[in-house]
Structure formats: structure tokens, C-alpha cells
Amino acid sequence: MAANAEVKGSVEYRAGDGPLIEVPRGPVEVALEIDCAVLSWGDEGKTQVTAIPMMDYERYLKEGKIVLY
Numbered sequence: 001m002a003a004n005a006e007v008k009g010s011v012e013y014r015a016g017d018g019p020l021i022e023v024p025r026g027p028v029e030v031a032l033e034i035d036c037a038v039l040s041w042g043d044e045g046k047t048q049v050t051a052i053p054m055m056d057y058e059r060y061l062k063e064g065k066i067v068l069y
Contacts, residue, residue, distance in 0.1 A: 009065030
């Protein structure tokens with residue numbers, strides 16, 4: 001089940017082998033998998049999705065960069 005959250009700090013992900021990309025600050029939906037957290041954000045028709053390693057997700061929570069509702 002997905003949870004609502006807000007990105008309040010610098011949260012980054014890597015698309016393939018490319019450079020780090022920052023998730024925009026604001027509301028996101030978080031779905032937890034065994035080894036990663038799947039974040040989705042954006043407007044209808046323009047939703048973006050990324051998976052970040054669970055270790056990074058837990059660090060972002062601890063640092064207050066992602067806040068769950």
C-alpha cells in the first residue's frame with residue numbers, strides 16, 4: 001500500500017547510468033518494496049516515478065528530507 005509523503009530536502013536518484021537527478025520538493029507517493037522505495041510525483045498525465053535503494057530512503061527519512069503523513 002502506498003503512503004503519502006512530502007519531499008522537504010534534497011532527495012536524489014540516478015536514471016540508469018546517468019547523472020543524479022533531484023526529486024522536486026512537494027508531495028510524493030511512496031510504495032515500499034523489499035529492496036527499494038518507489039516514489040511517484042507530478043500531475044495527472046505527467047507523473048514521474050523512480051525507485052531508490054531502501055538504505056537511501058531510510059537515510060532521507062532520518063534526515064527529515066522525506067516526511068511521511
